[in-house]
Amino acid sequence: MLAFLVSAIRLGMTFLLGSTGETITEKSGHLNLGIPGVMCVGAACGCYAEYMYFKAVGAAISPVLAVIIPLIASLLGGGLMGLLFSFLTVTLRANQNVTGLAITTLGVGMSEYIIDEASTIFTKGSKYFTAHLPFADDLGWFGELFLSYGVFVYLALIIAIVTTYVLNKTRVGLHLRAVGENPATADAAGINVSLYRYGATCIGCGIAGLGGLSFIMDYLNGNWEYCVDAIGWLAIALVIFTVWKPNLAIFGSIIFGALYIASSYITGVSFAGKELFKMLPYIVTILVLVVTSMRSKKNQPPQALGLPYFREER
């Protein structure tokens, strides 16, 4: 049971990073369906940086650099994909859905190319990401449940909490939400709509890129799998599931992680039944989507979600 929870949390943090990134993006009114591609690129850039770093330094590996370099590479990789997305959707006013899907195609292709060029095994680098506090093992179940994780789990939690704070308590967050709800009004109030949309999308994509890296380096212990994009779609689902709130997403992501891996932990389910189990995160998301649209007026998507903004258009 404990192993199940720990595993769910580790996978959940991948979802959390992805969905926090997408939430920031969506708050600015951008529905970025390129997140799966962005996560792939983030993962591949991080892994490639690690590969190059090890190649360059040989045996003299500094544990801190071995963590920092891939993190920065994956942030940059994700952020650049975000820049590409916002250039097309903000500056060139392209359709967001179509651009997002094209970004996903491109991102999946790019990540696979990078990985085929480098290596699919990053277990050596993964050790630095999964290293945990030395005294965690002595603290029994408490240590295992709360302290046994690598850097990504705590990083994801911090990012989610900071994002919640910035979105709800600061001026920048207020402006960002205004841009996502009604860009014309925000523009009239003197907020630079394009700047906010660019910024939110790039930062969001950078964070989502980290999510991709955490999936490979933390959850899979450095063994590359060509399925990061599937995780990306679930991260988008998580955004809806948690009604655009990164603090709820902390719990939502653990639930998603648990649902995703439940099939391999629950005994007494047939071989085929496990496939039905994997359906649960999607069904739950649909239910949340339906219930929120029927019931409350509060937990709605940003009103301008998916719409381009052009000042001269009325």
Added chain:
Amino acid sequence: MSKTESKKRTPFVHIVKRDPASLTWYHKLLVRGVAIVAALLVCGVLITLLTGKNPIEVYGSMIDGVFGSSRRVWNMLQGVAMLLCVSLAVTPAFKMKFWNIGAEGQVLISGLACVATMMFLGDKMPLWLLLTVMTVVSILSGMIWALLPAVFKAYWNTNETLFTLMMNYVATQLVAYFLKVFVKDGSGVLSPMDQYGLPVIGGQAYLLNIILVALITVVVYIYLKYSKQGYEISVVGESENTARYIGINVKKVIIRTMLVSGAICGIAGLLLVGGTNHTISTTTVGGRGFTAIMVSWLAKFNPLYMILTSALVIFLEKGAQQVSTDFRISSSISDIVTGIILLFIIGCEFFLQYRVVIRKNRKENA
């Protein structure tokens, strides 16, 4: 306004919306042509950098991969037909600004229904009856998969993009589940049931698919352009308020259009499973549901242009596959090339809809 002030207030470049009528057809063709050529150049440079090969050789290998033999040409035509069919399916909904990105799931679920019919009824009825049942079952299941998000959109304005996206994965998992139930040895691979496939005409396995899709293209074109329902779709897409004002029942139009969309997806599922593979796997649709969205959008929802855009996408896909085998580089190059070209074409639309006006200098202003 003084000169200095006017200079300060006018940005150096600013963007003006074009009057759609001011564009001539050759202008449109030119902008898109330039975008495609530029994209091909970028891809050529990229592949040359990656492989160190002469770009001419790379393009030659692409063309060889698509037109090199009659089998390759048939493969290409089949690829175009299947992609076109899914694109036609999403088009009515898109024209209504209903972002159905669930074609993947709608096609897959109708393929599943088709396979189930072949398995359980195949030996119980004559072939003509079986084929009829397969057709009906596939179309119905595609319609059901499309109906769900449509009803929720019409009555509660549930976000259809996210709803249909989730339905894709439900369909994928259902297929994975039934593959494990159907296939007793647990391998999850269903052997093809060639004896129950759609008839082969003219000795060419893909000819029937191609002819059927050509027919659907014409029907969808006429439906969208000349029928009353097609007109209603355009009005709802342009402005829901206008539609309501002139007495169109928006809810009814949304649901009806999605049923049409789902039905065509059902046909695509029938052709993929009954007409081509005679079996199913979770990757039978292979991302066509997503590519179709871009194909349809690039063609401005015009079914006739869609023949061109889907041919372009398939050409790139097959060509890049050939490049990857010829030059021994990762097959993912196909995705990269497709992605780059799509982004270029998406980006070039800007120059068709807007004009960049550079600030006139002070003398002229005064």
